[in-house]
Amino acid sequence: MPTTHTEKERSELHRRVGERLSEDDHRYTTSRQRLVDALADSTRPLTLPDITKIAPDLAASSVYRNLEMLERAGVVRRINSGGNHAHFELAEPLISHHHHLVCTDCGGITDIHLKDELEQTLVEALNAIAQTHGFKPQDHNLDLHGACALCNEHKPA
Amino acid sequence: MPTTHTEKERSELHRRVGERLSEDDHRYTTSRQRLVDALADSTRPLTLPDITKIAPDLAASSVYRNLEMLERAGVVRRINSGGNHAHFELAEPLISHHHHLVCTDCGGITDIHLKDELEQTLVEALNAIAQTHGFKPQDHNLDLHGACALCNEHKPA
DNA sequence: AGTGCTTCTGATAATGATTATCATTCTATA
DNA sequence: TATAGAATGATAATCATTATCAGAAGCACT
Known part of the structure; x- marks a missing residue:
């Protein structure tokens, strides 16, 4: 757990x-x-x-x-x-704020965490942008897409 | 265009x-x-x-x-x-790299851009994390979820 | 400009994840 | 323990997306 x-x-x-x-x-x-x-x-x-x-x-x-x-x-x-x-x-x-590694091959998802400092910088930047669009921000979502370790093995091409 | x-x-x-x-x-x-x-x-x-x-x-x-x-x-x-x-x-x-404002109400999407410096810092951080997972990164995806200007008007509650 | 070969197209049917329906069962409270 | 509001499970319905298939182009070569 x-x-x-x-x-x-x-x-x-x-x-x-x-x-x-x-x-x-x-x-x-x-x-x-x-x-x-x-x-x-x-x-x-x-x-x-x-x-x-x-x-x-x-x-x-x-x-x-x-x-x-x-x-x-x-x-x-x-x-x-x-x-x-x-x-x-x-x-x-x-649960704690986090982001995802998304495997474009098998669709699997893994949780990842950004360093607090970077996370905060990011949030501030996003909020500033939102404001210029009259957009009311709720939360954000950062995915890194690619091939997970398992799928890399299976398809070494 | x-x-x-x-x-x-x-x-x-x-x-x-x-x-x-x-x-x-x-x-x-x-x-x-x-x-x-x-x-x-x-x-x-x-x-x-x-x-x-x-x-x-x-x-x-x-x-x-x-x-x-x-x-x-x-x-x-x-x-x-x-x-x-x-x-x-x-x-x-x-097209140029960008991110999205996603309206959780109407589902509409708007393009946004991060400052180059922040973008680069982010990419480096993500690549570092990917490496520790044996994950081969392709691209990333950053969405800010919230209510767009139009939907804010319609639902002033 | 005709033949053969491959790719495209549009209409239609099929798929499959998600939602809605509804009769029944549960649960909290009187 | 009666009752009214919620929850459940089985089933059917929805609807975006995919697959299928027969006909229409497009291309290479003669």
């Missing part, structure tokens, strides 16, 4: 999510907790098939419905970086 | 694309030239409906097929950042 390590952190996570949901009159059911656990247990964003593999008894339709609800509640972030399936991860206030 | 301004630049663009396609035994047909023109005429990435509006006589199936072929040829870049439709723009060697 890389993103949230200790048991204390995990239950704190659930407490926060539960609180958030109850504000919208949503219940933090076992299915939803398991969904959040699956996302928290992973170092990388998961697809629907990933989730089904982890929790085969959860109905796909329910998983999609719950992911959508959790996204609206600001608990989950959806990532559409190509591939057949969308990827899902816990949203920013719940 | 913002991205490629003068007639000279435009014909140079077509020359380059045509050359690229002939390397793969593909013809640079009128339909394909019109596709490239549509993309070059726009300041922002276009969706299939956008293209259909510009050139209503091009069959959707052909447009998709040609966009896919042009993408494989390195002429077009596909962007999957949300919204129902994928967005398409000319690929990097043909």
